[in-house]
Amino acid sequence: MSEPVLTISDLHVDYGTGDDAVHALRAIDLTLHRGEVLGLAGESGSGKSTLAYAVTRLLSPPGVITGGDVHYHRRDGEKVDILSLSAPELRAFRWAELSIVFQGAMNSLNPVHTVRSQLTDVLKAHRPEMKRAERTDRAKELLALVGISADRLGAYPHQLSGGMRQRVMIAMALALEPEIVIMDEPTTALDVVMQRQILRQLVKLREQLGFSVVFITHDISLLIEFSDRIAIMYGGRIVEEAGAADIYRDARHPYSDGLLHSFPALHGPRRELAGIPGSPPHLAAMPAGCAFHPRCPRAFDPCASRVPMLTRPAGETAEPRTVACWLHHAAPTGVR
Template identity: 75%
Template sequence: MKRPVLEIRDLNVDYGLGDDAVHAVRNVNLTLHRGEVLGLAGESGSGKSTLAYGITRLLPPPGVVSGGSVLYHPSGGEPIDIMALTPAELRRFRWAETSIVFQGAMNSLNPVHKVSTQLLDVIKTHEPTMSRSARLARARTLLKMVGISADRMDSYPHQLSGGMRQRVMIGMALALEPQIVIMDEPTTALDVVMQRQILRQLVELRERLGFSVLFITHDLSLLVEFSDRIAIMYGGRIVEEAPAAALYRDPLHPYSDGLLHSFPALRGPRRELTGIAGSPPDLRAMPTGCAFHPRCPKAFDPCAGELPVLGAPPVPDGRTRTVACWLHPTKDTAPLIPAPRK
């Protein structure tokens, strides 16, 4: 089995405090293994970005991690609880061990500083003894690694195309060769041709450098091509997790099936796009039972009253996947209800 590099255990993230707090992430458990790409998919408002900011402790106020732990497993040594790091330890940890590529590169890069300045700042902060010439050489190598000519070092962000700015962000994220790269919808603002170019380059870099990727997007079609495993998030919870090929071939949760039928297939026969009726739930007033049941075409009696447990389903490949759905009850919940199949 692959060794874990990041373990998220019972993580809860709230916005606000007390009785008025909005529970944006609820009891999330995920494991990212060394060298793999874990995709995280779901509609806007499902809690994907909040989860990313929670595990990196970048939540803006009034966001707060209200429970759980995030364990980082270095290549040597004992696991580190990111939630317990002091501000000084957290500053050393970020970029060196884990980095993040945000959704909008134009909002992440400082518009009044050259690309070279922003790359060199990252390296200088963590490698203060490195000479300026060595830092410049490292910055040129990073740009070359992501397919940008070194003569663009002195360009400002507005002088670069959207794809080039995103490549600069990826290069900056890899500046200190971290073990984990979190990508929060990094290709959303790009056209499909540029999306594929950047993802292809990211795959090559991952194979060369061996880092792990948590890739967050609402576009499940990207994850099917790019990820080793995919976790589906809805209403702040993980509702299904499976190998990418298994999820594409046989999604168990109706929400996963709805996402897969919301984009056209690139190959094979034509299929009807059905989409998902309704809107994501209001986190301030979540439905009882399964949060998806008001929109689910397969909902039946238990769905509205009982919250399904995320666990291994009784299917042939059940050991490699989990699902939280009364259509596929786990071993512990099977005696409670009849289990109609799809």
Template identity: 75%
Template structure:
């Protein structure tokens, strides 16, 4: 775990609040009909240009399903049950990614939005050299480039992520876990996309390598200006380097706030539980409270707020009525955050 009580080492730069990707009322199911599992429910989320947006929650909360649904990478039996994913290109009018034709979708992926998967060893082809895998991505979208130009771009990408160019001829098994993950980041940046989605890219790495990769990621963001949707179950990582953090539980967003505000004063009991589930490396010792119980079964969700069976602050309306996501009226920073909790009822729900 990282030390969130120490001074942050990865300082995000304030950005204009210009949207680059808007997820509007997205619903994702697994299966069809009455037996469908509702994995993502009525999610509204906006990624702004040049920012790092963290998406946190326990395993099974719907984080990866949300990302794969928004990029139309859902494997069967996953289906988009409703909603829009509006992309704002550098030039031209916004458009709905979910309405793209197969040909348009192929052009959209990697060039406009790319994704870094959790397991780099599983994402890289073990029988092909790193050079071939990097150049294949570039060749697919810019077929007119010469072999020399492709190789030069591959070298440039490795240099960009801090890997010596002589590792181009290496196979994935000849690289360390951190190097493989950096190769995946370089591949994701090959066509200079506006949005990079990172699905728990540091989970299998040690703490030192996590921090190295995150430092490098923030530096690349500053240089190239892309936006990042960073998915993780480790909230302590996001506190240090994300501009904003959205908390997901039971397929819904339950709180969203600037990272410093969330760490300083989380409003939802689930967010508070996540923040108190990892130890501090400095300062006074504190007892870890964690979160009792288990995440809900998506096939049989509880009535009302899905967190209420585990919530230490649950009261009468929590078990019968679903709290809307909206700005907390009593918070001084209500304009920059939202929460779905009856402890902070809102009269202006999102969407």
């Protein structure tokens, strides 16, 4: 395993304050390694986007980080505490070392500015020493990276297809060659053909430029294709983390297994889609014990009363993996 580039420790995020606060993230521990693609999967409302916005300090009120640490590790060994950066330091840090591709490209791009204007504005803000011609040349290079002709620099967002707009957003995120790119469901609104094209482009760029990726989606089948590791979120917690191949072959948490069986297999015999019964929990009224137990087909006594910790399964000796499930840990003392 390569050295870490981003470490998240015991991160807690609430919406609101006091007794009415909604606990959106609880005790998140996660490590992104240099050059790695880390997939983050889960149903809507599981906390995936909240985690992305907390790490990038883009949480909108009433969202507030109530505890934990987020550190960025530079190649020279310096460790940067992202949560303690001042406003000027944060402005210099974003896009230069960590960038984000938002979920809706049409909403992220300014409709009254051309592609050229929006790409060169990033360069003008962070590299004021660049001349206008140099910024335009760099914008052409960025479009070429994502497979768009330079003659589209003068186009407005509404003149581009959905896939092209999303690739412009990826180009903008790569403008300053950051070490980390967080992608928040960038292919959700696209058809499956365009999804695959963008993912292939992303894999190629990652190999070419060497950045690390956090890819957020509710579609675990996408992550299995190109992620190195996958973390599964449910109810504001990480419930399983392992290599993509390990998750696919042998998901340990019943929720992970349910996600895997919610999409059709491309090969092998036909099988009926099982899905997951019920609905995700309301974060303002979380069930006691394991948050998944009301929907879990394998729940037993400890699940309704104790929250399982995210630890290595009992007897596990293969690749590092963690799971938060009483099926793979000893039941708590006095509970059977």
